Each structure stands twice: as structure tokens, then as C-alpha cells.
Amino acid sequence: MSATHALRPAPAEVPTSAPVGGAGLRPHVTIRGLSKRFGEAVIYDKFDLDIPRGELISVFGPNGCGKSTLINMIAGLIPLDEGQVLFDGMLLSEIKFGYVFQNYREALFPWLRAFDNIAYPLKLAGVGKSERRAQVEKLVARLGVRLDLNKYPYQMSGGQQQLVSIMRALVVEPEILFLDEPFSALDYEMTLFMREQLQKLFIETKTTTVLVSHDLEEAVYLADRVLLLSRYPARVADFVRYDGARPRTDVTLSDPDFVRTKAHCLEVFQREVRRA
Amino acid sequence: MKRLEPFLPVVGVIGLLAVWSIAVHSGFVDPVLLPPPKAAFDALVKGMGGVLGFDFVRTVERTVWATLIAAVIAIPLGIVLGSSERLYRSLEFVIDFFRSTPASAMFPLFLVLFGVGDKTKISVAAFGAMLVILFNVAYGVMNARKTRLLAAKVMGASRLRVLFDVMLLESLPQTFVGLRNGVSLALVIIVVAEMFIGSQDGIGHSVFEAQQLFEMPRMYAAIFAAGALGYGLNLLFLLIERRFVHWSGR
Numbered sequence: 001m002s003a004t005h006a007l008r009p010a011p012a013e014v015p016t017s018a019p020v021g022g023a024g025l026r027p028h029v030t031i032r033g034l035s036k037r038f039g040e041a042v043i044y045d046k047f048d049l050d051i052p053r054g055e056l057i058s059v060f061g062p063n064g065c066g067k068s069t070l071i072n073m074i075a076g077l078i079p080l081d082e083g084q085v086l087f088d089g090m091l092l093s094e095i096k097f098g099y100v101f102q103n104y105r106e107a108l109f110p111w112l113r114a115f116d117n118i119a120y121p122l123k124l125a126g127v128g129k130s131e132r133r134a135q136v137e138k139l140v141a142r143l144g145v146r147l148d149l150n151k152y153p154y155q156m157s158g159g160q161q162q163l164v165s166i167m168r169a170l171v172v173e174p175e176i177l178f179l180d181e182p183f184s185a186l187d188y189e190m191t192l193f194m195r196e197q198l199q200k201l202f203i204e205t206k207t208t209t210v211l212v213s214h215d216l217e218e219a220v221y222l223a224d225r226v227l228l229l230s231r232y233p234a235r236v237a238d239f240v241r242y243d244g245a246r247p248r249t250d251v252t253l254s255d256p257d258f259v260r261t262k263a264h265c266l267e268v269f270q271r272e273v274r275r276a
Numbered sequence: 277m278k279r280l281e282p283f284l285p286v287v288g289v290i291g292l293l294a295v296w297s298i299a300v301h302s303g304f305v306d307p308v309l310l311p312p313p314k315a316a317f318d319a320l321v322k323g324m325g326g327v328l329g330f331d332f333v334r335t336v337e338r339t340v341w342a343t344l345i346a347a348v349i350a351i352p353l354g355i356v357l358g359s360s361e362r363l364y365r366s367l368e369f370v371i372d373f374f375r376s377t378p379a380s381a382m383f384p385l386f387l388v389l390f391g392v393g394d395k396t397k398i399s400v401a402a403f404g405a406m407l408v409i410l411f412n413v414a415y416g417v418m419n420a421r422k423t424r425l426l427a428a429k430v431m432g433a434s435r436l437r438v439l440f441d442v443m444l445l446e447s448l449p450q451t452f453v454g455l456r457n458g459v460s461l462a463l464v465i466i467v468v469a470e471m472f473i474g475s476q477d478g479i480g481h482s483v484f485e486a487q488q489l490f491e492m493p494r495m496y497a498a499i500f501a502a503g504a505l506g507y508g509l510n511l512l513f514l515l516i517e518r519r520f521v522h523w524s525g526r
Contacts, residue, residue: 077426099430106423110523111445120441121431154526168431 028053034083045233058219061229098169102181104162108153115149159190319493331482342401342462354413379404397469405458412454416447449524452517
């Protein structure tokens with residue numbers, strides 16, 4: 001816990017994060033000594049981070065700083081050069097997690113109906129057919145989603161497809177959920193709708209969630225904490241807490257605390273951009 | 277106007293028949309070389325009920341066998357080659373070389389191997405079709421969307437599951453492209469083989485024999501039968517594709 005603290009630059013006057021796990025909870029994910037290079041470029045060099053349990057963390061930073069690389073490494077999509085990522089002291093292979101891709105069109109299986117797409121991770125886990133059906137139906141009921149799951153992905157709108165994609169990630173009841181710019185391929189109307197869906201879902205499940213976003217307003221609006229990264233080699237530029245009550249609405253966007261937090265994040269971001 | 281749109285394809289057919297009739301009746305073309313459409317059509321109807329019909333069935337049989345053999349060999353092989361980029365790259369030149377070699381140039385070799393008969397015709401056609409199918413299947417597997425493979429992997433799918441649950445299905449649209457090209461090529465090779473490699477039947481034999489006997493309406497009838505067969509086979513594969521690879525191109 002102190003590691004995060006030590007890495008954080010002197011907090012600005014905005015009420016930034018309390019120490020992670022301050023309530024006596026252990027952090028959910030501990031990242032230690034993470035290093036990654038792509039050719040000559042050092043993206044991460046001995047990077048440390050603690051991700052608190054049951055919170056929604058937005059990751060924001062300059063273009064190409066390695067936002068997606070970070071969650072891809074945590075989720076095991078790309079290998080680390082060095083370092084260690086532990087989930088409650090366990091390895092990735094020992095836990096259940098969900099991952100949502102930016103490109104839903106290429107992440108879903110077009111030969112399966114939406115229902116079978118959602119049930120696919122259960123099938124991989126060896127869950128029987130009737131049990132799969134029961135679990136998907138339970139998830140649908142819990143999320144209150146109104147979708148015709150007999151459709152094929154290509155018969156659905158972009159937002160619906162991404163919703164199916166998120167449900168596929170949630171069906172295994174993951175301990176942690178990763179989303180890589182999940183709404184950036186959607187039009188604005190659908191993006192707003194999907195933000196609400198994600199928030200509802202988070203309130204409902206309280207699953208530790210790591211969301212990469214390229215939209216600062218979205219990052220703050222959805223987050224309990226915003227992880228601001230520097231240009232590569234990426235450091236934690238700030239790990240800003242935002243306590244706005246949920247469910248957050250349009251009113252939240254003009255709430256002084258929200259505005260202040262967002263302004264602070266922007267300031268840190270611009271400082272990091274100029275540093276180059 | 278909108279209601280007439282389904283009939284647009286007929287316009288070309290009517291146009292062709294009109295040009296043909298005018299060419300014959302104006303005396304512009306020797307009616308012995310180009311009989312009137314009606315004579316060719318009558319020969320087609322009469323022939324399909326008799327000898328030409330039998331020849332048609334023989335050609336279908338050979339083409340189906342050739343395509344079937346080609347598919348049975350090429351699809352599994354293509355999947356194996358496609359799932360290992362290194363393996364494919366090391367064989368790519370050989371495949372491309374023989375794919376570019378006119379299959380008809382292989383006739384003498386296959387004649388030595390299999391003698392005069394159906395075996396030679398079918399095996400040359402299968403050889404040609406196989407390379408086309410192989411190439412397409414391998415490319416279909418290799419070009420499987422990386423995100424989709426990654427998605428399966430991140431959900432915990434083993435390599436074998438990824439192969440069967442994702443790669444195989446991802447390659448299906450391209451496999452059907454290969455099958456359609458393969459069956460067309462097989463038909464071309466079979467018809468040529470029926471003309472020139474001591475054949476007693478088949479559409480190719482029918483065209484050749486009619487020409488030798490100077491029975492022009494019968495020759496045109498046989499040509500149209502070959503055309504209809506080629507078009508029909510292509511259409512058949514398209515329909516199968518639409519049924520089983522419903523996501524293709526979406």
C-alpha cells in the first residue's frame with residue numbers, strides 16, 4: 001500500500017486518494033516491478049501499482065502511453081518482460097476474470113447466437129448445457145437487460161453487441177473485469193447509454209473493474225479512482241479519488257466536486273503531455 | 277418501374293437471343309455454322325432426354341468425384357498448413373507454383389500413372405481443384421481475426437479449442453471461395469479431358485463428337501448443357517454457403 005503512496009507525486013489541493021485499502025482491506029491486485037519494452041521503446045520500467053478491491057478504476061493518459069498495454073499485461077493478453085502481477089496473492093491462471101475488447105465486432109463469434117456467445121466461457125469451463133442456460137438467464141435477469149438473445153451479433157446494433165460482449169465477460173462471475181476503451185467504437189448516443197449500463201452493472205455487482213478510457217469526462221464520471229499515467233516509460237502521475245455518490249447522472253457532470261476533480265485530472269494530464 | 281427490377285437479368289438473355297436470331301436470319305452468318313436459336317434449343321431438349329442427358333450425368337459424376345477427393349484432402353491439409361504460418365511459408369512456393377501450372381499440362385503424366393480412363397480424368401481435375409481449395413483454406417485459417425483468437429484465449433480456451441471453435445469457423449467463408457473456384461476448375465479439366473483423352477461419354481465428348489460429325493445444333497446444345505452445369509454447380513455452392521456460413525461478409 002505504501003508503494004502506491006511513495007510513487008504518487010505530492011497531491012494537489014484536490015482531495016486525492018486515501019491510501020488504497022485504507023479501510024483495512026487488502027488491495028485486490030498488486031503489481032510489482034513491471035517492465036515492458038517494444039523494440040527500443042521502454043513502455044514500463046519497474047512499475048508498481050495497487051488496485052483496490054471492489055472499485056472502478058479508470059485508466060487515463062497521453063496517447064500511446066501504454067494504457068491498453070497495462071490492462072493487457074494484467075489480463076495476460078501480452079507477456080510481461082519482468083515483474084509480477086498477483087490477485088489476492090494468486091496468479092492470473094488461478095482466478096476468474098473478464099475482458100471486454102474495444103472491437104466488439106471482431107471479439108464476438110458471428111457463428112453463434114448472442115445467447116451462445118454469452119454462454120461460451122461457461123462451455124469452456126465444462127458447464128453442462130442446462131446449467132449454462134440457467135446461468136445466462138440469471139445474469140440477464142440480474143442486469144435487467146432487454147435484448148433478443150436469439151439474434152446473431154451481426155443482426156444487432158453496435159451497442160447491443162458490446163453489451164453482449166460485456167455479458168460474456170460477466171457470466172463467469174469474474175473477480176475482476178477489464179474493459180479496453182469499450183465504448184470508443186460506438187456513436188455518442190449509444191456511448192451515453194452504455195455508460196449507464198456499465199454503471200448500473202457495477203453498482204449491481206461491485207466487481208473490481210479496470211476501464212481504459214480516452215475520454216476524461218467518462219473516466220471521472222464512471223470511476224472511484226482515476227489512474228493518470230505519464231508518457232512512457234509510464235509512471236503513476238496521479239491516482240485521483242472521486243467519491244461522487246452513485247448512481248451518477250447528468251447532474252453529476254455539473255457537481256462542483258466532479259468539476260474540480262476533472263479539472264485536476266486535466267491539469268495533471270497536460271503537465272504530463274508538456275513534459276515530453 | 278420498381279416491380280420490374282427482378283426481371284432485369286432476363287434482359288441480357290433476350291438481347292443475346294435477338295442478336296443471334298438477327299445474325300442468322302439476315303444471312304450475316306452461315307446458318308450451317310450458327311443454326312437458329314430454335315434449332316439449338318430443340319437439340320438441347322431432345323438431347324437431354326437421350327444421349328446428351330447421359331453425357332451430362334457422366335460429367336456431373338466425374339466433377340463431383342474430383343471435387344470431393346480434392347476437398348477431403350485439401351481441407352484438413354489447409355487447416356494444418358494455415359495454423360502454422362512457418363509451415364505454410366515453407367511450402368508456399370511449391371503450392372503457388374503448381375497452382376499456377378495449367379492442370380492440362382499434367383495430363384500426360386497422369387496418363388502414365390493411371391492409364392486411359394476415368395481415373396486419369398478425375399485425378400487431374402482433383403489435383404487442380406485441390407491446390408485451389410488448399411490455398412484458400414490455408415489463407416482463411418491464417419487470416420482468422422486476431423482479436424477473436426485472443427478473445428477465445430483470454431476466456432481460457434486451449435490451443436485445440438481455439439483451432440476447432442474459432443479458426444475452423446473463421447476459415448469457412450474463405451473455404452467456400454476455394455470450393456466454388458475448385459469445382460469450376462474441376463469442371464473445366466473434366467470437359468477438356470472428355471474431349472481429348474479417349475472418352476466414350478461426357479459433355480466434352482458430346483461437344484467434340486458433334487463437331488466432328490458437323491451436327492451444329494447438337495454441338496451448341498452440348499455447349500449450353502456445359503454452361504448450365506457450371507452455373508448450377510456454382511449456384512449450389514453459394515446456396516450451401518448461405519445456409520451454413522450465414523455470417524459470411526457481415
